[in-house]
Amino acid sequence: MIYFISACTMIAFIYFLRKAYNNTKDIQVRNINPTSDAAGNKSTLSILHLSDLHLEHISISPAQLAAKLRNEPIDMIALTGDFLDRKRTIPKLDPYLRVLQSLEPAYGVYAVLGNHDYVLDENNLTALKNMLENYDVRVLQNGSDTILANGHVINIIGIDDSSTNRSDLSAAYQHVENGMNIVLTHDPNIVLEMQNYKFDYLMAGHFHGGQICYPKAYHLVKMGKLARQNVIKGLHYYREAPFYISEGLGQTGFNMRVGSRPEITFHHIAFRAVEHVS
Numbered sequence: 088m089i090y091f092i093s094a095c096t097m098i099a100f101i102y103f104l105r106k107a108y109n110n111t112k113d114i115q116v117r118n119i120n121p122t123s124d125a126a127g128n129k130s131t132l133s134i135l136h137l138s139d140l141h142l143e144h145i146s147i148s149p150a151q152l153a154a155k156l157r158n159e160p161i162d163m164i165a166l167t168g169d170f171l172d173r174k175r176t177i178p179k180l181d182p183y184l185r186v187l188q189s190l191e192p193a194y195g196v197y198a199v200l201g202n203h204d205y206v207l208d209e210n211n212l213t214a215l216k217n218m219l220e221n222y223d224v225r226v227l228q229n230g231s232d233t234i235l236a237n238g239h240v241i242n243i244i245g246i247d248d249s250s251t252n253r254s255d256l257s258a259a260y261q262h263v264e265n266g267m268n269i270v271l272t273h274d275p276n277i278v279l280e281m282q283n284y285k286f287d288y289l290m291a292g293h294f295h296g297g298q299i300c301y302p303k304a305y306h307l308v309k310m311g312k313l314a315r316q317n318v319i320k321g322l323h324y325y326r327e328a329p330f331y332i333s334e335g336l337g338q339t340g341f342n343m344r345v346g347s348r349p350e351i352t353f354h355h356i357a358f359r360a361v362e363h364v365s
Contacts, residue, residue, distance in 0.1 A: 107299070107343035111146040114336070115350040116155060121288055121322060121329035122357055131355040132236055133160045134269075135192070138167040138292030139335025141203065142179045144342040146349065149182035155351060156190060162236065163194040165354075166224065167292045167333065168201025168248065168273035174211040177218060184222035194234045196224045199245045201273035201293065203339065205253070227271065229258040239358045240266030244286070249274040250293065250310070256284050269356070275318075275332050276311035278325045288356055289330035296320035296334030300346030320347070 135156065147155075164187055170180055187196055198219055200212075207215060216226050225232060227245020234241050242263045247253035254277050268286045275291035297304025297319055307314035313332075320334050334350045 107345050110344040110347075111144075111338055111342055111349060113348050114147055114151075114155065115334075115348045117350055117352045119322060119331060119352055119354045121331065121354065130237060130358050132194075132241065132269075132358065133162045134290075134354040134356065135159070135161045135164045135190075136167065136290050136331070136333055136352045136354055137164070137336055138273075138290075138333035139169040139201070139295060139337055139339075140171070140180075140183065141169055141335070141337030141339050142171045142176045142183075143173065143337075144339065145337035146342065147336065149186050152183065152351075153186045153189070156186070159353060161190050161192045161353070163192050163234075163243075164190070164196040165269075165271050165290050166196065166198035167271055167290055168199050169203040169292065169335070169337075169339075170201075170215065172203050172206055172339075174207060174214070177211065177215055180215075180218055184218065184224065187224075188222045194236055194241075196222070197232070197243050197245065197271055198224050198226050199271045199273055200226070200228065200248060202248050202250045205248065205251050227259075229253075229255040231259060231261075231263050233262075233264050233266070237358055240264055242266050242268045244268055244270045246270060246272040246277055248272070249277040249280075254280075256281065260284055267356075267358070270330075274311070275330060276313050278330050279312055281325070286328055286330075288354070289325075289328070290333070290354065291330065292333040292335050294319040294332060294334075295339065295344075296332075296347035296350075298335075298338060298344055298347050299341075302346065304346075 229247045231244045270286045270289040274293045
């Protein structure tokens, strides 16, 4: 009887591991309308958001990614950090960036860095940034860029990673013009410090939707106030301003997911008049 129970336990454990691994291949493609006026509004900015590729543990190939993005309307691409952990993985990023470049988004590709990217030493971090820039990716480290889209001034603001104490809100907003503010950052906890910094939409990642939830992501409690409030994925609001936390495309630690799925998101942001001056 003991051997039978042990065998059943082992079979159940193997099944659990296989299921958890297969979940990493169950890529969810989601369309996000952060404001009610975005739904059905033809005057929108469509942003492809990818976060937390973690190329050491990613279960989608460049070809598969290209297939999922085919025929999707994309005006801009936002990459919110944690591309990789190790220098030997840097070349693996090349074909993924080639896919994104081939999409030719009208308003470009923007990126911020995450805590895992900062594990790299200075030379390898520079190599990562150079590769991104070689594929026309604008890397924002507490900086901004301004585009004119459909007659609207749009500020793309990149706030550096909060979890490694690299965020500098005043520097990120220093050259922001009067217009709509779209913020990219890795750790969404920074939103709780933005009382004096206006944004119309913010995109982040970092939490992986818990990656392994049992049933809640208790292991994330050390990752800031949002995680302790179980605000770890999806669309949320801070002082009526919407922000989105991606579940990420890759995994960290173990290549498995329980209670979460990797995701690709398309955000449709309605153009509208703004009154604030940042």
